[in-house]
Amino acid sequence: MAQAFKFELVSPERLLVSEDVEYVVIPGTEGEMTVMANHAPTMTNIKPGVITVAREGREDRYVVFGGFADVLPEGCTLLAESAVHVDDIDREDVARRIQEAREDVEDAKDDEARTKAEEFLAQLTTLERAILPA
Amino acid sequence: MASLKDLRNRIASVKATQKITKAMQMVAAAKLRRAQEAAEAARPYATRMGVVLANVTSTVSGTDAPPLMAGTGKDDTHLLVVATAERGLCGGFNSQIAKLAREHARELIANGKQVKILTVGKKGFDILRRDFSELIIDRVELREVKQIGFANADAIARKVIGLFDEGQFDVCTLFYSEFKSVISQVPTALQIIPAAVSVDEEAEEVAGGAVYEYEPEAATILADLIPRNIAVQVFRALLENAAGEMGAKMTAMDNATRNAGDMIDKLSITYNRQRQAQITKELIEIISGAEAL
Numbered sequence: 001m002a003q004a005f006k007f008e009l010v011s012p013e014r015l016l017v018s019e020d021v022e023y024v025v026i027p028g029t030e031g032e033m034t035v036m037a038n039h040a041p042t043m044t045n046i047k048p049g050v051i052t053v054a055r056e057g058r059e060d061r062y063v064v065f066g067g068f069a070d071v072l073p074e075g076c077t078l079l080a081e082s083a084v085h086v087d088d089i090d091r092e093d094v095a096r097r098i099q100e101a102r103e104d105v106e107d108a109k110d111d112e113a114r115t116k117a118e119e120f121l122a123q124l125t126t127l128e129r130a131i132l133p134a
Numbered sequence: 135m136a137s138l139k140d141l142r143n144r145i146a147s148v149k150a151t152q153k154i155t156k157a158m159q160m161v162a163a164a165k166l167r168r169a170q171e172a173a174e175a176a177r178p179y180a181t182r183m184g185v186v187l188a189n190v191t192s193t194v195s196g197t198d199a200p201p202l203m204a205g206t207g208k209d210d211t212h213l214l215v216v217a218t219a220e221r222g223l224c225g226g227f228n229s230q231i232a233k234l235a236r237e238h239a240r241e242l243i244a245n246g247k248q249v250k251i252l253t254v255g256k257k258g259f260d261i262l263r264r265d266f267s268e269l270i271i272d273r274v275e276l277r278e279v280k281q282i283g284f285a286n287a288d289a290i291a292r293k294v295i296g297l298f299d300e301g302q303f304d305v306c307t308l309f310y311s312e313f314k315s316v317i318s319q320v321p322t323a324l325q326i327i328p329a330a331v332s333v334d335e336e337a338e339e340v341a342g343g344a345v346y347e348y349e350p351e352a353a354t355i356l357a358d359l360i361p362r363n364i365a366v367q368v369f370r371a372l373l374e375n376a377a378g379e380m381g382a383k384m385t386a387m388d389n390a391t392r393n394a395g396d397m398i399d400k401l402s403i404t405y406n407r408q409r410q411a412q413i414t415k416e417l418i419e420i421i422s423g424a425e426a427l
Contacts, residue, residue, distance in 0.1 A: 012284035
């Protein structure tokens, strides 16, 4: 077994996970990354996606809607805007978020904001397809 | 002098009121526990956020700091976000927050600054409307919300940031009540824009002087972090308020129950005296009637 390290998944409402894990897959804005023990100190933005938390032979998947990850050699803290276990995901909630993102795209005032909103929308729809097989 | 029947009715009505205040006190106690739990559950996020923010700020030099942090360089227009409860019957809770905000607003106006007010919660709006109706630019009501979620706070934060981006104000201060204990809530003013980030020792210790890799660059992360931090602060304020409101309500209702008890005691004494007086009077009437024969 690989060396364990401390992982914390925190959403504004509560602390979801705080335990020793083997590795964590994080959907960074610049691409997915797997964090293991003794990772170089990194700070990254997170796009809406699925994080995979692996501990002794068991994998748990959580859906996050954006946030930050603070990676240190001895541990990793993930500050999620909102996080739910993949089994508890609410289809309507995702649909609502997508709807909101669509409105954001339409309301965007300048190109920069629109690009940003569109990007976010694309990430959300990808996420929807990934976790909710139609 | 009130008749015996009137007194009986009074006593019955005070007893009914006492039952209501007693029930409200117990409801507030139950809600307080939940509100406290929610506030506690939200604490780790705020602490971690503070640490991350301090780390990032220490790397981004002053010049690239986003406007939300650096401010507009002026302090002509102030936005006061006043967060109060949705309901009354909680003692001086709402009026204390409103009082602090009012004093603050008066002082700013006296110094020739422009003041705009955004109220969160119905009570704050009702109180401040009397003095500053033309200054209130917007209000948010959370009446329908049973359990305050991060989404509520985020919506308020977005609103504030939107106004800031439009150049509507230079400095934003948040008013809420800090929950010290069940019997003590302290109205507090907190400046949220420009964000005052204090790099505390604890954060530095956690970072351990590590050199971070940033993905994307630190400035981009910071630009994303600051709005989120504002939302977190609003969220915290709302949770503290929710707990404080319930604490204040509990104390207020406890007092009301006790007062009702005192009133019932006093009314019962008057009632008994009067009943006694009436019996005596009737006896005298019978006796003097018998003697006259």
